[in-house]
Amino acid sequence: MQSSPLRARRESQASGTDAPAVAGQGADKRPWFRGLFGLFGSKPAAQSAADPNANALLAFPSEVVLRPDPPVTEVPAKPAPKTSQPVGPRLAKFVRPALLVVGVIVLPSLTLLAIRSFPLRGFTAAQPQTGKVTIDTRAVSSEVLVDGAQRGRTPITLSLAPGAHTITVRTESDERVVPLMIAAGADITQYFEMKVGQPTALFGRVSVVTDPPGARITIDARPRGVSPITVSDLTVEEHKVTATTDAGSVERTVMVTAGTTASVMFSLPKASGPVGGWLSISAPFDLEVVENEDVIGTSGTSRIMLAAGRHSITLTNRTVGFQESRKVDVTAGKTVAIRVDPPKVSVSVNARPWAEVSLDGNSIGQTPIANLLVSVGPHDVTFKHPQFGERSQTIMVTAKGPNRIAADLTK
Numbered sequence: 001m002q003s004s005p006l007r008a009r010r011e012s013q014a015s016g017t018d019a020p021a022v023a024g025q026g027a028d029k030r031p032w033f034r035g036l037f038g039l040f041g042s043k044p045a046a047q048s049a050a051d052p053n054a055n056a057l058l059a060f061p062s063e064v065v066l067r068p069d070p071p072v073t074e075v076p077a078k079p080a081p082k083t084s085q086p087v088g089p090r091l092a093k094f095v096r097p098a099l100l101v102v103g104v105i106v107l108p109s110l111t112l113l114a115i116r117s118f119p120l121r122g123f124t125a126a127q128p129q130t131g132k133v134t135i136d137t138r139a140v141s142s143e144v145l146v147d148g149a150q151r152g153r154t155p156i157t158l159s160l161a162p163g164a165h166t167i168t169v170r171t172e173s174d175e176r177v178v179p180l181m182i183a184a185g186a187d188i189t190q191y192f193e194m195k196v197g198q199p200t201a202l203f204g205r206v207s208v209v210t211d212p213p214g215a216r217i218t219i220d221a222r223p224r225g226v227s228p229i230t231v232s233d234l235t236v237e238e239h240k241v242t243a244t245t246d247a248g249s250v251e252r253t254v255m256v257t258a259g260t261t262a263s264v265m266f267s268l269p270k271a272s273g274p275v276g277g278w279l280s281i282s283a284p285f286d287l288e289v290v291e292n293e294d295v296i297g298t299s300g301t302s303r304i305m306l307a308a309g310r311h312s313i314t315l316t317n318r319t320v321g322f323q324e325s326r327k328v329d330v331t332a333g334k335t336v337a338i339r340v341d342p343p344k345v346s347v348s349v350n351a352r353p354w355a356e357v358s359l360d361g362n363s364i365g366q367t368p369i370a371n372l373l374v375s376v377g378p379h380d381v382t383f384k385h386p387q388f389g390e391r392s393q394t395i396m397v398t399a400k401g402p403n404r405i406a407a408d409l410t411k
Helices: 005-030 031-039 089-117
Strands: 131-138 143-146 149-153 156-160 163-170 174-180 189-194 203-210 216-219 224-225 229-235 238-245 246-257 261-267 278-280 288-291 294-298 305-306 309-317 322-330 335-339 344-352 354-357 360-367 369-375 377-385 389-397 403-408
Touching: 005 288, 089 344, 143 156, 143 369, 149 156, 174 189, 189 403, 203 216, 203 238, 203 294, 216 229, 224 229, 224 294, 229 294, 246 261, 278 309, 278 322, 294 305, 305 335, 322 335, 354 369, 360 369, 389 403
Parallel strands: 131 189, 203 261, 278 335, 344 403
Antiparallel strands: 131 156, 143 149, 143 163, 163 174, 203 229, 216 224, 216 238, 238 246, 278 305, 288 294, 288 309, 309 322, 344 369, 354 360, 354 377, 377 389
């Protein structure tokens, strides 16, 4: 018989093998729980060091054949190796649909959020910013071309791509070509002083004087008034001028040229009556002498013949806007002299960048100059600058105004 201590030890070993068997039965009933512990790294219960194939339900301590036991030597038990348990099938059944939901819903949402966070302009090439140029001219509207292409008429504002361009501004009588460098976002203004073409003269004038005055004048058989007279609407060709009095008539052919005055003087048979005299006019510009709405002469002639007596005349120059009425007494055989002093009006003078200004050879100061009193009529203006040199021009100061004189010395 075995001693009671040895038997007790074997019964304790047999009872020790029962615990894993029961635990194994519990694990078979809940495989998902065991898989869940394997997923999170939990350690399973160690297997019994006894016979791994033994069935705990068939182990009865009373049926064990008692054999003599060898001397008992305590041997430390080796720890069971750590093994990872697979995820249980029930857990995998829930994990896979969850991952599918994440892929279908969450990933597109994250993609949309990323697109909104990065604006589309971050992935497109930046468009170059254009520059702006404004072009204006004085004194007439001018045609504008950019790099040879017509873009309109002044004043005009254009948007141009950055870089070098050629600006052409032209009229029928003037043209300016300017190279221009446009920077991105620049705002440039160009101003041009254009030359105004002189109008083509289509008509000429004829001044007719008779001795004695008062003859009836016809041109090309058309009555024109009483001598002395100036007719100004004659075409450029030959015209037949006839002077007629009670004592007879005289005829002459005159060639009229554009923009000029042809003078004709007739000596007529003297009839009994008052003897005429002459009128002489001195003025800084040409004047027409009008009496009873008829032009009887101009200041350009040396003398105007008038019948003796009092005359009411009007001195006129439409170009400068001058008109003045006077009464003169003409004495037979004598000359009456009239001097016209033109009125003074305000004139403003300016230059770019600046200039010393002379008017008719007299210095009037440095630009800008405003409200300078100048007599109406033609004047010579000279601009001087130490860097840009000297420039002269002739101006016409009018009584109506405004009178502004400007020069761009940088061009």
